Amino acid sequence: MEKNELVNYIKQLPKAELHLHIEGTFEPELMFEIAKRNNLSLAYDSVASLKKAYQFNNLQEFLDIYYIGAQVLLHEQDFYDLTWAYLQKIHQQNVVHTEIFFDPQTHTDRGVSFETVINGIYKALKDGQHQLGISFRLIMSFLRHLDESSAFETLKQALPFKDWIDGVGLDSSEIGNPPSKFERVFKQAADHGFKLVAHAGEEGPAEYIWEALDLLHVCRIDHGNRSIDDAKLVERLAQQQIPLTLCPLSNLELKVVQDLKEYPASKMLDKNLLITINSDDPAYFGGYLNENYIALTNNLSLTPDQIKQLAINSFKGSWLNEVEKNKWISEMEQLIPTKN
Ligand code: HPA
Ligand code: ZN
Numbered sequence: 017m018e019k020n021e022l023v024n025y026i027k028q029l030p031k032a033e034l035h036l037h038i039e040g041t042f043e044p045e046l047m048f049e050i051a052k053r054n055n056l057s058l059a060y061d062s063v064a065s066l067k068k069a070y071q072f073n074n075l076q077e078f079l080d081i082y083y084i085g086a087q088v089l090l091h092e093q094d095f096y097d098l099t100w101a102y103l104q105k106i107h108q109q110n111v112v113h114t115e116i117f118f119d120p121q122t123h124t125d126r127g128v129s130f131e132t133v134i135n136g137i138y139k140a141l142k143d144g145q146h147q148l149g150i151s152f153r154l155i156m157s158f159l160r161h162l163d164e165s166s167a168f169e170t171l172k173q174a175l176p177f178k179d180w181i182d183g184v185g186l187d188s189s190e191i192g193n194p195p196s197k198f199e200r201v202f203k204q205a206a207d208h209g210f211k212l213v214a215h216a217g218e219e220g221p222a223e224y225i226w227e228a229l230d231l232l233h234v235c236r237i238d239h240g241n242r243s244i245d246d247a248k249l250v251e252r253l254a255q256q257q258i259p260l261t262l263c264p265l266s267n268l269e270l271k272v273v274q275d276l277k278e279y280p281a282s283k284m285l286d287k288n289l290l291i292t293i294n295s296d297d298p299a300y301f302g303g304y305l306n307e308n309y310i311a312l313t314n315n316l317s318l319t320p321d322q323i324k325q326l327a328i329n330s331f332k333g334s335w336l337n338e339v340e341k342n343k344w345i346s347e348m349e350q351l352i353p354t355k356n
Contacts (some may be wrong), residue, residue, distance in 0.1 A: 027109065044066045
């Protein structure tokens with residue numbers, strides 16, 4: 017296929033997104049609008065100067081600015097608007113299912129109530145389901161740079177909203193905050209019936225992926241780039257078909273990889289790993305889901321069959337039930353004959 021045919025092929029494929037931080041979809045234009053209506057000022061005087069600051073050498077440099085941006089979110093309507101803007105965006109990209117993270121501690125630590133945050137996000141997700149036909153799951157993520165007691169407190173705050181929250185995750189500064197720090201919190205979350213995921217092996221070593229699997233008992237690994245360093249781990253991930261939620265543009269912008277030409281996706285597909293493509297924090301990393309697929313396709317010369325496999329994997333790795341998964345997968349197999 018020609019390059020533009022491949023781009024069109026990517027655009028029309030139905031896709032699921034499995035690794036997306038809703039606070040990371042906060043576009044500068046909306047950030048300024050919400051700051052203004054909340055009578056808050058940002059440390060930057062314009063959208064252009066804010067965007068100029070989006071140059072990161074590592075995860076921490078990004079997180080520092082990401083937490084500052086989130087500070088203008090105060091009211092339920094703010095969280096609704098943030099989530100609604102993301103849903104409208106992905107609707108145009110044929111994303112039909114999304115599993116989003118939210119970081120309650122980023123907001124509760126500033127005095128915004130858990131209820132305010134989740135009400136806004138959940139109402140927008142329900143509206144997206146009814147008006148745009150986008151199905152969803154919601155994942156509450158613990159900030160791993162904070163201590164265990166703060167995570168336990170957050171879990172307690174989540175219990176009245178248990179029916180709205182499908183799983184828990186672990187994000188923020190990875191190095192020095194291994195999964196083992198949250199073993200007891202994850203055990204309690206599992207006892208309450210939450211599904212479990214964790215960021216591991218983005219900047220941290222393969223060892224953290226082992227810990228996420230064996231100590232936290234996660235069913236999916238967020239990022240997991242470093243798994244490729246460890247042949248035994250690759251064998252385990254392939255054998256158990258544990259999904260990895262890769263985020264190519266995020267990895268490039270945070271210097272997890274220096275060049276997408278060296279991205280391990282083709283190698284991982286060859287090793288039968290269940291990899292998926294995701295956008296992580298699209299407002300900060302220069303692209304939503306389609307842009308991630310396109311960048312990877314251009315750099316790795318992916319074939320239409322490999323692209324389709326990635327989209328199929330996004331449903332396989334999702335928390336949709338088997339009937340829903342099979343519906344999407346068989347629809348893709350029937351409607352889209354591929355020619356390489
Ligand atoms: N890694 C860790 N924490 C995060 C990320 C990420 O990619 N995005 C938002 N919080
Ligand atoms: Zn992430």
